[in-house]
Amino acid sequence: MRYLLSSFCLLFIACGSYPKKHDFQIEKVATNNVQNFYFSNENEDYVYKANIDVYDNNFSGIFIVKKIEESNHRIVFTTEMGNKIFDFSFVNNTFRVNFILEDMNKAILINILKKDFRALIQEKLPIIKSYSTQKDTLVYETTLDNKTYFYFKTQQLDKIIRVGNGKEKVAFLFSEINDTIANRIQILHSNIKLNINLKLFK
Amino acid sequence: MRNIIYILFFMVALVNAQTKMSNAESAVLKTKVKAHATTINTLLSDFTQYKHLDFLSNDIISSGKLAFKSPDMVKWEYLKPFKYSVLFKNDKLFINDEGNKSDVDLSSNKMFKQLNSLIINSVKGDMFDDNEFDIAYYKKEANSEVHFSPKDKEFSKYIKAFHITFNDEGHVVELKMLEPSEDYTKIVFNNRSVNTPLSDAIFAQ
Numbered sequence A: 001m002r003y004l005l006s007s008f009c010l011l012f013i014a015c016g017s018y019p020k021k022h023d024f025q026i027e028k029v030a031t032n033n034v035q036n037f038y039f040s041n042e043n044e045d046y047v048y049k050a051n052i053d054v055y056d057n058n059f060s061g062i063f064i065v066k067k068i069e070e071s072n073h074r075i076v077f078t079t080e081m082g083n084k085i086f087d088f089s090f091v092n093n094t095f096r097v098n099f100i101l102e103d104m105n106k107a108i109l110i111n112i113l114k115k116d117f118r119a120l121i122q123e124k125l126p127i128i129k130s131y132s133t134q135k136d137t138l139v140y141e142t143t144l145d146n147k148t149y150f151y152f153k154t155q156q157l158d159k160i161i162r163v164g165n166g167k168e169k170v171a172f173l174f175s176e177i178n179d180t181i182a183n184r185i186q187i188l189h190s191n192i193k194l195n196i197n198l199k200l201f202k
Numbered sequence B: 001m002r003n004i005i006y007i008l009f010f011m012v013a014l015v016n017a018q019t020k021m022s023n024a025e026s027a028v029l030k031t032k033v034k035a036h037a038t039t040i041n042t043l044l045s046d047f048t049q050y051k052h053l054d055f056l057s058n059d060i061i062s063s064g065k066l067a068f069k070s071p072d073m074v075k076w077e078y079l080k081p082f083k084y085s086v087l088f089k090n091d092k093l094f095i096n097d098e099g100n101k102s103d104v105d106l107s108s109n110k111m112f113k114q115l116n117s118l119i120i121n122s123v124k125g126d127m128f129d130d131n132e133f134d135i136a137y138y139k140k141e142a143n144s145e146v147h148f149s150p151k152d153k154e155f156s157k158y159i160k161a162f163h164i165t166f167n168d169e170g171h172v173v174e175l176k177m178l179e180p181s182e183d184y185t186k187i188v189f190n191n192r193s194v195n196t197p198l199s200d201a202i203f204a205q
Helices: A002-014 A107-121 B002-015 B023-039 B110-124
Strands: A033-035 A045-054 A057-069 A072-078 A084-091 A094-100 A124-126 A129-132 A138-144 A147-153 A157-164 A167-178 A181-189 A194-200 B018-020 B042-052 B060-069 B073-080 B084-089 B092-097 B100-105 B133-140 B143-150 B161-166 B172-178 B184-194
Touching (some): A072 A107, A107 A157, B073 B110
Antiparallel strands (some): A045 A194, A084 A094, A157 A167, A181 A194, B018 B133, B042 B184, B073 B084, B143 B161, B172 B184
16 A cells, blocks of 8 residues: 555656746746747758667758748658658648658658657747746747647747656757757657757758 | 741750650760770769759759779768768778768668669769660750669669760760659769779778
8 A cells, every 4th residue: 555655656756747847937928829930931941961860770861841831841851862761741730751761661650750840840839838947948838739848948949848747758959040040950859769960051 | 927937946946955866876875885984993073963852942952072993982972061971892881971980781782782883883874774774865965865764663663764964975974863753863073084093092981
């Protein structure tokens, strides 16, 4: 019985909310939506040199994002020599695989990439709660496809975190920001060995 | 009326900027390219790569150097806008990604072996294998353009055709790889030098 109780206690602590664990203070803000402008310009070709670490394998190539029109993005990954590895379309709430190399055509992998990239390109989401941290950062809680996300903003959007069971699952880090272009982007997974590093083509 | 005829004539001329070669002409080109290819012991060339994706506003441009040493060493080195090289040597593929080195053993990988010989053959221009490709010959101004369409169904899922442009000496000046989607990678060669001695250091990893 005692074990059961302490297990419950542990469970309770483990499930403590992400804001509580990180000592966020509730903060009232005037805006209703949190925005991500990094892939929002239809006139821009977003081209990055990419390194993808999956377990002990490293793939490098060119990562391309294009906003075709409102709520319509294309994401393509090619080798340096231009051969396509995958080619995805995100139109409204639909997702389409235009092409994927046979070796990578695994539902589990495609699902992970789909979730990551949808969060990466999502321009606007309604704020559920807002917080401030001791580091003068505003944090906005929101949801996308039933997952909880926290958007961290100082001068600009620096970080997006996907949280599950009160724990960080995926971090999207934006740095070396010029206006609305993030020169460096990292997508880091905590529960699986998958990291994506992007560096803007210059 | 006369104007219309002129315009029509001009349009026909434009369409025909690329005309099919006669059998005799294609045989001459083939002989010339093959003869040149067999004399290549080393090759050094700059290249500019244009990745064309239909939905982008601009092609993605990168550039670098290509080095080949007979029979089967090839180094494909990107210098701008990033430093990245692949070296095919002794049945291995050596990758240097901005200083991060890795290698892949190709001896058991049929596809990579094919890729290696394909790269060598396309750089030399000698892909005239009727068993592997449907081949069509065209004249394009002073140059010749040959279309190689892979016959292998699996392969043609990735590359629909290679278009190789030869100058009048039978040297490759441009290589275009077309995907089934019509997106393509175009590689333009310049500052090409054949049979200048290349030190092994170039092919060291």
